[in-house]
Amino acid sequence: METMQQILATLSDWVGAVNGFVWGVPMLVGILGVGLFLTIGLRFMSVLNIPTAFRLLWSGRNPDGERAGEISPFNALMTSLSATIGTGNIAGVATAIFLGGPGALFWMWCTALVGMATKYAEAVCAVKFRETDDQGNHIGGPMYYIKNGLGKNWMWLGTAFAVFGTIAGFGIGNTVQTNSVADAINATFGVPPLVSGLVIMVLVGLVLIGGVKRIAEVAGKLVPFMAISYVAAGLIVLALNITEIPSAIALIVHSAFNPEAALGGAAGVTMWLAIRFGVARGVFSNEAGLGSAPIAHAAAKTNNPVEQGLVAMLGTFIDTIIVCSITGLAIVVSGAWDSGVNGAPLTALAFGSVLPGLGEPIVAIALAVFGFTTILGWSYYCEKCVQYLFGVKSIKVFRVIFILVVPVGTIASLDFIWLLADTMNAMMAIPNLIALALLSPVVFKLTREFFSSK
Template sequence: MEGLYSFLILIDGFLGSAGWFPYVLLGVGLFFTIYLKFPQIRFFKHAWQVVTGKFDKESDPGDTTHFRALTTALSGTVGTGNISGVAFAIFLGGPAALFWMWVTAFLGMTTKFVEVTLSHKYRVKTEDGTMAGGPMYYMDRRLNMKWLAVAFAIATVVSSFGTGNLPQSNGIAQSIEATFGFEPWMVGSVLGILLALVILGGIQRIAAFTARVVPVMAVIYLIGALAVIFANIENIGPSFAAVISDAFTGSAAAGGFLGASLTYAFNRGVNRGLFSNEAGQGSAPIAHAAAKTKEPASEGMVSLLEPFIDTIIICTITGLVILSSGVWNEKHQNVFDRSDMLFVEGKYEENKQADVEKLFSYLNEIDLTAIEPYNGTITVVNGTAVSDGYTLLNSRSIAEDVTYSVGSEDLFTGTLTIEDGKPLKQNLEVSGKSLVHSAALTTIAFTRGFFGNFGQYIVSIGLMLFAFSTAIAWSYYGDRAMTYLLGPRSVMPYRVIYVAGFVWAAVSDTTLVWALSAVAIVIMTLPNLFGIVLLSKEMKETMNDYWSRTKK
């Protein structure tokens, strides 16, 4: 697994984590925002009118209403990205990362408007009578680029696992285990059965399920979040100030947080913003293709609400909970993932400026030679290391009160061999105090409000509903891609593998899952961005034609 993780990180270094990717993603959004004269502002009110059914006609072609198409697409985006993803972005880039998530969402409103409109325009009716759409259809039917359509469809299948399946299952299992103590394999198995029961019913059952669940889960989560925000109301102003000021300077070291450069915060904020709202990824157009309407642009306008709801509202609320509660730069007791651990040469301390500067350079990838991985042995007696000459970093922080165990109970005594910063002993469990990230960080933050420890249950329930509905929506995206590639008969085998992956991810390494999702997102996004730019003139004509008729 460590080898696979290293490979994924290497690939991601050329894709999502590369310096050019955020500029491509934001550049396309900025281009369309200016070219189409800020549609996310001009059509915002009209979008709400469409989604509430003002223009619905039962005779229009399609499988479901505007509202249900929106909730299905929202269920695909409102998931671990809003709970785990925001926490992960702040963990990596500090408060500044939230600002760049906002920017990604604002420009993403236009990008989503464009991709949904074009994809809806070229949707088709399949052999079984249902609608199928998505970027692969405009690539094939309009651009005559079958190769690009096939590449996108394959990437969609991969991304259905990397975005909608594996991270969601892993996030649920992690949160449920931390809160209720249930074993991850039990959680994965039970939810895997429920997942199978829903997705076998196709788009009608999926849309009906998400239309009921999405509003409920949003209300539950909002109540818990506001309980933390109002309990820490005096920190809201400073939190907003830190988000704005750090956006152009990077985030300085604070507490256990060793700091983030402007470049690093920008990159991680944009990357997590894309994971959260999926604007430009090409996933939402697949759900919106099922909407009953003859007007592609009207469905595109409905879709521009998604980044607003998903990122500007829900992610901001999560970010304020984490920042105002102060948990983001505190060290917490936790069991270390092997992928998060690194033994490095020398003794480093947070109260020494020179040490912090070296660690800052290394962790922000400014100078990867600033720190050397430790190679050697460590003597451990009754779970406590008695050797020196090294420092254990976990989750981008200096670990404290470290305990070594075999399993979860037996304290380890003996000699550990460390090679390239990693312990060779496979069944070793290392625990102690360090920064935490993902769902675990949000869970801790929710205990700092009026509900106290009960707040963790809100996160667990909210995460389960958010993530489970995301997995359901993405199963639909994947089966539409399989329908395009191999026909309707390929859907059932895909669904079986999809459910199996959902169960497996519950017991897999958190960091590995996030690495896979990072790669999957980008290999789906790039072909879609390329395609919509080629059709920019047609997009403008379609929008203007619709709006000129609607105004009358």
């Protein structure tokens, strides 16, 4: 037993060292660098065409039957958002502010603005290079645009992405989410964690059996409802502190460049910490550059990669510019940011200080619903990675295993699982960013042709 503990400790130290590297300077520079390169190459199209993207999203609720794909462009975005709008929007933002000061929120905004171009390019490539599997379903994502866009010599890179995505899916997309949901429900309503885990397992099972169409259908209804409800509660918190908003924004911008002003939860915050945690938590939340979202967008009913790319980039805008901003501003205007509390409890404290008796339950329910939908979204991402590695016949076996693993998150120690999953999450970005950089001429060409025809 002692030998096993030593092995786990050694393995944990090794994975921790890798985690520190993959989420360090090279990764953050890579994510921001590729995003900025794509933004400039697209001539800031991703920022200038947000109204056009919303029009396409609205018109894409019920596409005509002549378009290839399984789910509507609208539901493809909702499926993507089901995975991105999660614990990162509540706990992740709070952690970024706790560790990096209010200035971390500013760097989250910067990450989102360049991340929109990244998400756009991901979806364009996903639709352009997608395939049809043996069951007649459209499949795509980084592993497919690496294989079909870069050629056979690069297939090992696609395989690496699929391996990293599979491991991350069982961790950050399954057990970690269940653990967060169960803890929130237990702390607020006193429900035993295992009971929550079993209920979540049943609900996830009922959805997963129906495949991507069922996931998209549930996401298309649940994601807009949960996002609007949480944003509404956040806006109430901001409205009751409306006089504090200008000074809060000034503090956020000032803290992004002046370490003296960012001495909140973690005394001695530097500008680098504000950048590091703002960028890292921003990417963790909106997943721009990780390569997960294009897996969902590849199944969209569309014949035009650029149109789906425009819809896809709204995922980053909605997740970070809207939802994360609501959380971050609520924490700052309420004054909770320097309370010494961290994670989801910090967000609950911010909401509860303004809405006594209501704030904590609102955050707990939002965290539960966000966590549940994240499991649904990541189940599809993970399934497509497994399918790429082992073929269509592996899907049914995968779904059974994924469902059975759900309650494990409520009873197991997740320190190592979280560390491993977080590391694999970052490792996914490496092959994806390489592919996006190499395929950027294709993205630029398709974009020019689309807008010149308009």
